[in-house]
Amino acid sequence: MIADTPDPWYVLAWWDWIGVASAALGLIGLALALVQVYKARRAAQAALQAVRQTQGRIRASQIMVLAPQLRFIFRDIELSIGEENPSLTQRTIDRWRSQAAHISGLLMAEDNTGNTTTQKINAGIAQAVVANQALMKNSALDHRNLTKARTAMSEACDALEVWVGQNITKDAGQPTSKSSPASWLARRLRNETR
Secondary structure: OOOOOOOOOOOOOHHHHHHHHHHHHHHHHHHHHHHHHHHHHHHHHHHHHHHHHHHHHHHHHHHHHHHHHHHHHHHHHHHHHHHHHHHHHHHHHHHHHHHHHHHHHHHHHHHOOOOOOHHHHHHHEEEEEEEEHHHHOOOOOOOHHHHHHHHHHHHOOOOOOOOHHHHOOOOOOOOOOOOOOOOOOOHHHHHHOO
């Protein structure tokens, strides 16, 4: 009796070769899927970074608009103190405190490391609360508390103006002195179409 010897691996029927080819195509498809997953992940990370940058720019723009308003309210406080008007002084200090708290929140969202500007604004807010409480208790102006509050609020306004000056000059995607506006616009359009 002659034993059947198995055929070598390369002697396969046509349907076996179809199975081998489909396995190879399956591996190629898996590799392409993994490449697409990698590209999608990179695109998602880029989109997240763009969203964070946009949020930061919006917060910075809000702060730059609110900072002069805070200084104007501070001037109103000075005028109301000069007029010896306790109720107007109290309302104006409360407006300043509310505006400063909003700015402080924006600054903390922008940079949550507790920078000196935020600390000075929070110190001004604390002194404004103390001055307002003193004004609620007395019908006359308490110049000792008001002096502390005015000093803290003035330092907060000054620190905020420095912050605005530093951040208004940051490159926010605007043309620099090294490039012409036309080349900046061309680069910007190319980046947006990608």
